[in-house]
Amino acid sequence: MSDLKSSTYHTPSPSNPKILIAGGGLGGLTLAILLERASIDYEIFERSTTLKPLGSATSLAPNVMPLLEQLGLLEEIKKISLEHISNGIYRESPDGESLDLLGKLDSKEPLSLPEFHSLLLSHVPSHKIHLGKRVLSISQDDDNGVLIRTSDGMTHEGDILVGCDGAYSSVRQSLYSIMKKEGSLPSSDGEEMKVCHMSILGTTNSIDPSVMPLSKDGFARCDAILGYNKPHSWRYFEVPGNR
Incomplete structure (x- = not known):
């Protein structure tokens, strides 16, 4: 060129x-x-x-996985992602002490966005x-x-x-x-682009398994939680490296 x-x-x-x-x-x-x-x-x-x-962090939905497989990237993706065992939407209870499961989402592959890029x-x-x-x-x-x-x-x-x-x-x-x-x-x-929500993003450092025992099983949890009478919600992904 x-x-x-x-x-x-x-x-x-x-x-x-x-x-x-x-x-x-x-x-x-x-x-x-x-x-x-x-x-x-x-x-x-x-x-x-x-x-x-x-x-x-991000997650790859099932509809994109066949494309990555056809491109010959699937095995590399598996090395930087985790197989997930939980992918639900929860609602905080009025007292904030428990969570109610509202539904399950399609399976996804959570991974670090910079590593995927x-x-x-x-x-x-x-x-x-x-x-x-x-x-x-x-x-x-x-x-x-x-x-x-x-x-x-x-x-x-x-x-x-x-x-x-x-x-x-x-x-x-x-x-x-x-x-x-x-x-x-x-x-x-x-029309001008409308801002419907704002997000704060971050990735933890490696977490001590003794503090977060669930990180020891090698699987990922990707759950979303809706706050009770609050103008915000939060979600988390587990990615390789106890993060």
């Missing part, structure tokens, strides 16, 4: 398209691995200057990832593909652009700007 200062398009090739991916998070890296396995050309443009995932990253060739390149604007042509302008003043060409750059996606906003000028943007999409 070459960095261009001009706005010229390359000649598209339907049989061998080039994919531009905005964002090097979980979604962008997973897409990159899919394309890598299919021998389809791609480039990742990440706004941050370092790939350091935020967050603490690092695993995906290890399967993407480093030369395919370009850091410090936030997508500022896009332009497209039905005959020639798409061109993006990044924060370092460069332009990059491709056949397809995929926005994996988060809730406040620059790709989405650029598309909305184009659609607004054309009069095709739905009014609901033009």
Whole structure:
């Protein structure tokens, strides 16, 4: 790939398209691995200057596990996750002394978010990832593909652009700007994003099994608890390393 200062398009090739991916998070890296396995050309443009995932723990729902297995990642996932034996929703009792089970959720695989991100990253060739390149604007042509302008003043060409750059996606906003000028943007999409809840995230250090005996059995519990007459709830995941 070459960095261009001009706005010229390359000649598209339907049989061998080039994919531009905005964002090097979980979604962008997973897409990159899919394309890598299919021998389809791609480039990742990440706004941050370092790939350091935020967050603490996450869980993989059953519907995503077949994809990870097809990509050949399942055994690696098992090494950084725990098999879970509890995945319920509980309600705090009025006196706060007990919990009532409201229902069970589908099976999930809890794991450390940074470790999951690092695993995906290890399967993407480093030369395919370009850091410090936030997508500022896009332009497209039905005959020639798409061109993006990044924060370092460069332009990059491709056949397809995929926005994996988060809730406040620059790709989405650029598309909305184009659609607004054309009069095709739905009014609901033009509204400000609403904050419905706020979360505080964290991961403990390794906990002494004598303090948390349940951590010794090698299984995970991923439960959610609803506070009684309180404006908050909490949930927890157990991940490898007694965390």
